[in-house]
Amino acid sequence: RIVLETRLDADDGLTTGYLEYVQRTALEKFGSGTTATTTENNYDEIIDATPPDHTSSTTERPKWMYWCSRQNAEWFADPTVDVGVTNAVQHTLLCVTPGITIGFPVGTRYEDVRQFEHTRIIKDINREGGCGLTNNTACVDLVTAFPMMAVRSRTPTSAGMMGIRMEERDALDKDKRLLLWKLLQSEKYFGIDADDVRTANRFIHQNIVDIARDNLKG
Numbered sequence: 001r002i003v004l005e006t007r008l009d010a011d012d013g014l015t016t017g018y019l020e021y022v023q024r025t026a027l028e029k030f031g032s033g034t035t036a037t038t039t040e041n042n043y044d045e046i047i048d049a050t051p052p053d054h055t056s057s058t059t060e061r062p063k064w065m066y067w068c069s070r071q072n073a074e075w076f077a078d079p080t081v082d083v084g085v086t087n088a089v090q091h092t093l094l095c096v097t098p099g100i101t102i103g104f105p106v107g108t109r110y111e112d113v114r115q116f117e118h119t120r121i122i123k124d125i126n127r128e129g130g131c132g133l134t135n136n137t138a139c140v141d142l143v144t145a146f147p148m149m150a151v152r153s154r155t156p157t158s159a160g161m162m163g164i165r166m167e168e169r170d171a172l173d174k175d176k177r178l179l180l181w182k183l184l185q186s187e188k189y190f191g192i193d194a195d196d197v198r199t200a201n202r203f204i205h206q207n208i209v210d211i212a213r214d215n216l217k218g
Helices: 018-030 121-128 174-185 194-206 208-216
Strands: 003-006 012-014 065-068 071-076 085-090 101-104 140-142 150-153
Touching: 003 018, 018 065, 018 101, 065 121, 071 174, 085 174, 121 140, 194 208
Parallel strands: 065 140, 071 150
Antiparallel strands: 003 101, 012 150, 065 101, 071 085
8 A cells, every 4th residue: 555654743733635635646646546636715825836846757656755835824822812823934945844744655665765854855855856756856745735734833832932922024914814814714724713722822821830841841
């Protein structure tokens, strides 16, 4: 069978359909299958929706592949805002950790699949290849089939996030932030409940001292 391993931390989330997209494209690239279609939406302005240029011959089959996204939404707990603060991050040559997937078909051994730090996946694969395709860039699918691929919780419950807040210079403008918040609530994509977010936001700040103590334990 085709093997797929996807990274997802407990405090992060993936958009509805992301794993299905990875599974469908894995069948297409490693064997027979249908082509996943790109979802058109009203949120394209938030992200760079330009698809990667995969120009390898259709007769080639990779020995392994990576899937990842270069963008994600962020949620910050904030006592001054009822539902916290949302933002979006777009990278050029960096895979965000939620949703990174390694895949390989029958005939490839796990130890033959190259391993990369998430900050090096795109750069190293573009330079070195190694998956068996003529076009190195086709060894990684930079997923752009959704308006937002992942959401990350940037809260003090994560070690290293204590005291870190979103810088206003990095923030989306008010209108785009509202679009992003609507997208995160949409059942079509993330289905995040606003009341649950309010509860989490209050809980974090009511228990910030205990959270800090817990973080000190490592």
